[in-house]
Amino acid sequence: MDSVIIAEAGAPGVIEVNGRLFMINAKGGYDPIAAVKEQYKLEDQTVRKIFDFAEDLSAQVSRFKGHTASDLLALDTILAERYGTKIGGKKGNRTYATYDGLRRITVQVSDQITFGPELQIAKQLIDECMTEWSADSRPEIQSIVTRAFNTDKEGQVNRSEVFMLQKLDFKDERWLKAMEAISDAIRITGSKEYVRFYRRDKQQDEWLPVTIDMAKA
Numbered sequence: 001m002d003s004v005i006i007a008e009a010g011a012p013g014v015i016e017v018n019g020r021l022f023m024i025n026a027k028g029g030y031d032p033i034a035a036v037k038e039q040y041k042l043e044d045q046t047v048r049k050i051f052d053f054a055e056d057l058s059a060q061v062s063r064f065k066g067h068t069a070s071d072l073l074a075l076d077t078i079l080a081e082r083y084g085t086k087i088g089g090k091k092g093n094r095t096y097a098t099y100d101g102l103r104r105i106t107v108q109v110s111d112q113i114t115f116g117p118e119l120q121i122a123k124q125l126i127d128e129c130m131t132e133w134s135a136d137s138r139p140e141i142q143s144i145v146t147r148a149f150n151t152d153k154e155g156q157v158n159r160s161e162v163f164m165l166q167k168l169d170f171k172d173e174r175w176l177k178a179m180e181a182i183s184d185a186i187r188i189t190g191s192k193e194y195v196r197f198y199r200r201d202k203q204q205d206e207w208l209p210v211t212i213d214m215a216k217a
Contacts, residue, residue: 012048061212068195072096072107104198104207111188113159118185123149125178126165141168 015022015030022030023044075096096105126145148161166179197210 013044065195068105072105072195101203102200106196106198108194108196109191110194112190112192114187114189115157115159115162115182115185116187118181119157119162122178122181122185125174125181129170129172129175129178144168 013024014033015024017030021033023033023036023041025031072094076094093109094107096107097103130142130145144161144164148158148165150158162182166182168175170176197212198207199210200207
């Protein structure tokens with residue numbers, strides 16, 4: 001490969017020692033510029049260029065998030081003064097829209113949930129039921145139970161499948177006790193707020209999301 005990458009003293013990842021230029025390697029050592037392959041130099045410069053844009057964009061999104069929260073809080077405060085109350089309360093979901101109905105902002109608050117030790121008691125009771133019912137229980141019920149307690153990490157369970165268990169209607173005393181244990185196991189450790197943006201060109205059109213998540217852009 002022809003040499004096309006020019007590295008200068010003071011450039012990111014390049015250091016000058018006694019008049020010689022080196023690139024800092026992944027172990028923190030110094031490799032002479034001439035000994036570094038051109039494709040590695042090109043990759044280094046490309047990543048640094050993209051990363052600079054990414055950091056700038058991240059900072060813009062962070063500022064935008066802060067401005068959005070401040071502006072909506074200001075609106076909520078004005079409305080609270082007008083009506084003597086708060087929209088949705090502290091944890092309430094809210095929807096804001098333009099007068100023409102073509103732009104919409106939704107704020108959704110989701111509780112962050114973990115499970116206490118009661119969940120293991122629930123699992124033991126459910127396992128007893130599944131063992132006894134194995135001949136008669138439907139495969140889809142056994143599948144829900146398996147998915148609910150199929151952990152990838154210690155202490156992690158499939159929350160949606162655990163909650164699905166509570167929708168199953170069985171009269172067995174052990175099952176009822178297990179569902180009670182699941183309810184008692186729920187711990188709300190905090191909440192997270194999600195702000196989403198939607199637009200449409202005409203009032204009769206479907207709402208389209210304004211994508212900020214790069215993975216969905």
